[in-house]
Each structure stands twice: as structure tokens, then as C-alpha cells.
Amino acid sequence: MLGNDIIDINETRLSTNWKRPRFLEKIFTTDELDIISNSLDPFTSVWRLWSMKESAYKVFIQTGGNPFFTPTKIECKLNSRINGEVKIDLLKLKTSTSINSNYIFSSAIMSDLDISNNIFKLPENRNKQHGEFIYQKIITDFSKSQNLNPEELKILKTKDGVPHIYFKNKGLENSLSITHHGNFGAYSILKN
Amino acid sequence: MSDKAQMISELKEIVKPYIQDEEAFENLHEDTNFITDLKINSANLIDVILDVEDKYDIELDNDSMDKMLSVKAALEVIKTKISEK
Numbered sequence: 600m601l602g603n604d605i606i607d608i609n610e611t612r613l614s615t616n617w618k619r620p621r622f623l624e625k626i627f628t629t630d631e632l633d634i635i636s637n638s639l640d641p642f643t644s645v646w647r648l649w650s651m652k653e654s655a656y657k658v659f660i661q662t663g664g665n666p667f668f669t670p671t672k673i674e675c676k677l678n679s680r681i682n683g684e685v686k687i688d689l690l691k692l693k694t695s696t697s698i699n700s701n702y703i704f705s706s707a708i709m710s711d712l713d714i715s716n717n718i719f720k721l722p723e724n725r726n727k728q729h730g731e732f733i734y735q736k737i738i739t740d741f742s743k744s745q746n747l748n749p750e751e752l753k754i755l756k757t758k759d760g761v762p763h764i765y766f767k768n769k770g771l772e773n774s775l776s777i778t779h780h781g782n783f784g785a786y787s788i789l790k791n
Numbered sequence: 792m793s794d795k796a797q798m799i800s801e802l803k804e805i806v807k808p809y810i811q812d813e814e815a816f817e818n819l820h821e822d823t824n825f826i827t828d829l830k831i832n833s834a835n836l837i838d839v840i841l842d843v844e845d846k847y848d849i850e851l852d853n854d855s856m857d858k859m860l861s862v863k864a865a866l867e868v869i870k871t872k873i874s875e876k
Contacts, residue, residue, distance in 0.1 A: 668857050
């Protein structure tokens, strides 16, 4: 099982004021608040930790965990610029984050799984169709890599919002996670 | 306006800056979900929670935050917190 989360840096600067009083305290544990206050680039630290939490939460939901909205219950630890660990309840996950001037992207996995992350720019001015654009991209890429007819592939979400690939109406085991924010989209898929 | 209608309209004012689905917002009702219907992103849901705290001078603890997913649930949380003041 795997989860991912992308943050469009420009979009986040426009839509969220992380310096708002009490904002960080609602989201982060005291250890995480220490990481942020000691950081040379608090903006990036805030949103890296946030994306780690979001990606880990997606795995938690895939394991059958009940939905909740208390970000402080998700605890992050940073091991390097890239690698981190997240704890939710009894679940312990490993995360990997890539950061550049456009986006922050994190993925979370339960153990040492081999996953492929695909990050791309979304077509402009088609906000409502971004979900559909990403589905089509996954189907195209997957049909090529697995040598399957794209017409016979589709993606459906469970009631908890977890996406799955179907071939000839049969759900495939390839664990999948999708994210989009602002101008960027990404999907992560377990390699066979 | 009844108390409930009044509170729904106050809540509508609060969520307005953060919604990404105009149609769901126009048709906002008790069962409207903040994330799946109004498409409020989760960082902005924190803003909604802070705005609610400011507006009603209450503090939403972890348990209350977990419930703040739909209009109906939010109204219940707010009413409970106000009555505890």
C-alpha cells in the first residue's frame, strides 16, 4: 500500500497563510513545531511535513483505518532531506520527499516496496477535468508498460476514495495513489 | 430566521473563501460535506476550523475537529461547544 501528496508551491503561497495564529499548532506536534522553528526555510519545512502527513494518511485509509481530521495524531520524523518516518496509530510508514521551486511531493509506503512516482504539469484552465486527465494518463502509461488494451482498463474509486485499476472489470492488485494541487499532478504505483 | 437557518448562513459565510465547487456551495444544505462536495482542501479546512473558533469564541479540540466534516456535524459541534461555555 502506498500514498502520495503533491503541493504546488505557488498555489499554496496564494491560498494558505501558514503564519496565521494557531494554524501550525492545529497541525503539528511539539517535536514538529521544533523542526519548523529551527528551520532555515520554515515555509518548506511546514509543507514538507504536511505532505508527509497527507501521504501517510492515504495509506492509513487504505488499511481500513477510520477517517479522521486531527493532523496532530500523525507524527513525523525527518531522517534526511529526502527520507522520513510517519506514525499513525499503530501504523509506521517510510516517506520520501522531493522538493524543487515548483512543488513538494511526498510518498509513503509500509515497507521497502518498489514504487514508481510520476509527476507532471496539468493542462491549464481545465480545473474541473484534472481528475479525468490524470486517470487517462495512468491508463495510457499502464497499458504501455503492461502491454494491455487501454480500452479495457479503467480506474474506479472505493467509497473511501481509494483508486484502483480495473482490467476487463476485474480489480488489479497494483496499489495506486493519485494527487493533484494547483498546476501539478502525480500518481504513484507499485512496481510489479 | 430560525437559529439553525441563521447558523447555516453564518457557516456558509465562513467557508465561502475556501470552496472550490460553486454549485455545491450555492446548494449548500445540512448534508453537504466540506471536502467531497465543496472541495475545500485540507489545509483550508484548518482555516475553517480557526474561523469557527474566532466567530463563536470556542476552542475545537481534537475530537471536535474530527467531526467537522459536514455542515450538520459542524453545527452540532458548535452548539455543544457554545453550551459548554
